[in-house]
Amino acid sequence: MERIVVIVLGAATALGFHYWCFRMVRRKTVQEYILSHQRILHPNAICYWRAAMAIVAYILYFLMGLQNIAIILFSVAAVLDGVDGLVARQCNLISKWGEWLDPMCDKLTYLPPLLGFAHVGILSSRLVWMLITVELVGQFLVRHLLNLLNSSGAANNFGKIKAIICFALVVFCTLLDKNQAVIDLGDEILIACIILATASIVFKFVPHRLYADILSTLNFFCGITSLYLTYQHHLAWAIMVIIVGQLFDLFDGRMAEKHGGTKFGPYLDDIADFVSFGLAPAYIIYKSDGVLSWLFGLIFIGGVAFRLIRFVTVDKQRDDLPEGIFNGLPSPAGAMIVLGASLVAPPNLLSVIAMLSVALMVSHVRFTHFGRVMLKQIPKPVFFMASATITVCIAFVLKTKNVEMFGYMLSGAVLLYIITGRKKQL
Numbered sequence: 260m261e262r263i264v265v266i267v268l269g270a271a272t273a274l275g276f277h278y279w280c281f282r283m284v285r286r287k288t289v290q291e292y293i294l295s296h297q298r299i300l301h302p303n304a305i306c307y308w309r310a311a312m313a314i315v316a317y318i319l320y321f322l323m324g325l326q327n328i329a330i331i332l333f334s335v336a337a338v339l340d341g342v343d344g345l346v347a348r349q350c351n352l353i354s355k356w357g358e359w360l361d362p363m364c365d366k367l368t369y370l371p372p373l374l375g376f377a378h379v380g381i382l383s384s385r386l387v388w389m390l391i392t393v394e395l396v397g398q399f400l401v402r403h404l405l406n407l408l409n410s411s412g413a414a415n416n417f418g419k420i421k422a423i424i425c426f427a428l429v430v431f432c433t434l435l436d437k438n439q440a441v442i443d444l445g446d447e448i449l450i451a452c453i454i455l456a457t458a459s460i461v462f463k464f465v466p467h468r469l470y471a472d473i474l475s476t477l478n479f480f481c482g483i484t485s486l487y488l489t490y491q492h493h494l495a496w497a498i499m500v501i502i503v504g505q506l507f508d509l510f511d512g513r514m515a516e517k518h519g520g521t522k523f524g525p526y527l528d529d530i531a532d533f534v535s536f537g538l539a540p541a542y543i544i545y546k547s548d549g550v551l552s553w554l555f556g557l558i559f560i561g562g563v564a565f566r567l568i569r570f571v572t573v574d575k576q577r578d579d580l581p582e583g584i585f586n587g588l589p590s591p592a593g594a595m596i597v598l599g600a601s602l603v604a605p606p607n608l609l610s611v612i613a614m615l616s617v618a619l620m621v622s623h624v625r626f627t628h629f630g631r632v633m634l635k636q637i638p639k640p641v642f643f644m645a646s647a648t649i650t651v652c653i654a655f656v657l658k659t660k661n662v663e664m665f666g667y668m669l670s671g672a673v674l675l676y677i678i679t680g681r682k683k684q685l
Contacts, residue, residue, distance in 0.1 A: 262437040265327045266430055269334035277338045284349045293350050302347040303357050306364040309339035313368035320433075321375045330433050336368055337426040359402060362418065366394050369425040376432040376445075386449040390425075393456045401460050416646075417462060421455035423647040424448060447654035455650075467514075468521065474511035475527040478504040482535030489542050495662050497543065498598045499653070502669070504535040505591045509629065529567055536594035537563030544597060544613050549606025555613050559597065562617030563590050569621075580625075583632035588619035588677070592626070595673040602666025619677075626680040633680065 283289045293300045313336045320329035343361060347353045370391055377387040397418075428448050435441055465473065481504030488497035511528055537560050545556040566587055574586045596616040600609050627633055656665045 261327075262330075262434055265330050266334075266434060269331040269430070272331060273334040273338035276335060277341055280342045281345060284345055290350050293346060294352075297352075300346070302343040302350075302352050303354070303360055305339055305343040305346060306357070306360050309336040309343070310364040310367040312336035312339070314371070317371045317375060320372070321379075326433065326436075330430065333368075333372070333429060337429075340365060340368070340422065340426070359398075362422075363398055365422045365425075366398060369422070369429050370394065372429045372432070373425065373449075376429075376436075379436075381432050381435050381443075381445060382449060383446045386446055386453065390449060390453050390456065393453060393460070397456060397460045401463060417455045418459035420646045420650065421452050421459060424452055424455070424650055427647060427651070428452070442655070442658060444651070444654050444658050447658050448651060451650050451654055470514035471511045472521055472524050472527055474507045474514060475524065475531045478507040478511065478535050479527070479531035481507065482531065482539045485535065485539040486542055489539070489546055492546075494543065494546070494601065495660075495665065497539070498602065498665070498669075499656075501535055501539055501594065501598060502653075504531075505595070508532060508535070508591055525571075529571060532590055533563060533567055536590040537567075540594045540597040540601075540613075543601050544609065547601060547606040547609050549610050552606065552610060555610040559613050559617055562620050563593065566590050566593070566620040583628040585626045585628060587622050587624060588616070588626055589628075590620060592673050592676055592680075593617070593620040595669055599666050599669030599671075599673060602662050603670065626677070629676060629680065 284293070298304065312332055316329040316333040316336065319325040319332065340361075343357075347357060373382060373387050374391070376382045377384040428445065431448070432445060435443060435445065462470070481500045485497040485500045485504070488494075488500060508528075508531065511524075541556040541559045541563075544559055545552050549555070567590060569586070574580055577586075580586055593616040596619075597609070597613050600612040604612060652668065656668070
């Protein structure tokens with residue numbers, strides 16, 4: 260219990276400090292003070308400070324036994340990762356050296372304690388060394404190649420989400436160190452960090468205009484994979500893959516708006532949506548073995564097809580439909596209604612819920628676009644924290660294999676979207 264109190268205290272102290280910095284750095288007088296004291300308050304100097312604090316925390320925790328102090332100190336060091344970027348943007352102190360230094364200090368903050376926890380047996384040494392290898396390759400080899408190609412090595416969203424998860428993993432390991440009854444998600448979260456670190460490296464070499472098409476293609480293959488897993492009766496895995504496809508679909512439109520795309524992008528996006536959010540959920544309905552499940556599956560396919568065709572041929576041409584507003588429930592949300600219900604509802608009730616989903620999709624009830632409207636209104640720190648939380652939740656589901664909890668999580672998420680997305684239109 261003592262360790263939980265210390266972790267909460269450390270998190271509250273760190274977040275309170277970050278909020279104070281967020282408010283203060285927007286003031287003109289504070290910006291002038293920072294510019295006149297750059298030796299200690301420059302974003303690069305803040306990077307040095309947080310790396311030094313993390314090293315001191317490592318010594319206190321693993322070598323001196325002052326673990327409670329170390330947890331609070333590390334929590335502040337982790338939050339300083341957001342402060343240096345905030346100062347750089349507000350005071351116009353962004354630099355090429357800072358682009359390299361910031362992720363390097365991130366690694367110096369969370370990799371040593373992860374290695375320490377691997378040494379004491381809390382984490383898998385093999386996975387930690389895999390993460391270290393990927394991180395060092397990205398920091399030194401990849402960034403050197405990017406410099407030769409005159410390309411930016413700035414951190415992308417994959418890298419930022421990975422860093423937040425790694426910071427959280429260090430704190431979680433301190434909890435595991437004192438509470439063996441806590442469900443050990445360490446290795447599963449480590450695997451997620453390795454995947455995100457690898458994705459961060461790969462996408463640095465991809466031309467920006469191809470981002471949207473790549474995400475749509477990944478969404479399409481998620482749908483195909485889900486169909487195969489459903490055929491093999493691995494229902495929970497099939498649903499998990501569709502959820503991953505929804506994450507890809509969430510960002511392909513935003514990437515197309517931000518970076519442009521190819522002429523095939525819109526067609527690829529529609530095909531991927533039909534497979535992942537039409538065919539795959541319909542096959543899950545069919546496999547539920549309910550009365551007339553094959554008929555309800557066909558109706559669901561027809562509903563998604565009608566929804567997509569109406570969107571492309573009619574809704575996009577309407578002048579009275581504001582940008583970022585859907586006419587009818589979007590097909591990813593309609594699919595999620597079915598996916599959540601398939602894990603917790605009996606077959607006959609699943610068919611009824613599927614028909615409700617179809618009714619919402621083909622209706623003229625308006626919903627806000629989550630990716631292009633609602634997501635833009637979420638502050639970036641909150642977005643990265645939410646993304647990290649979703650990743651950890653997925654790791655928890657995979658670890659515990661609690662299928663019903665997974666179903667209720669999906670149902671709760673889509674219900675929240677229906678309420679908030681509809682509320683914005685009132």
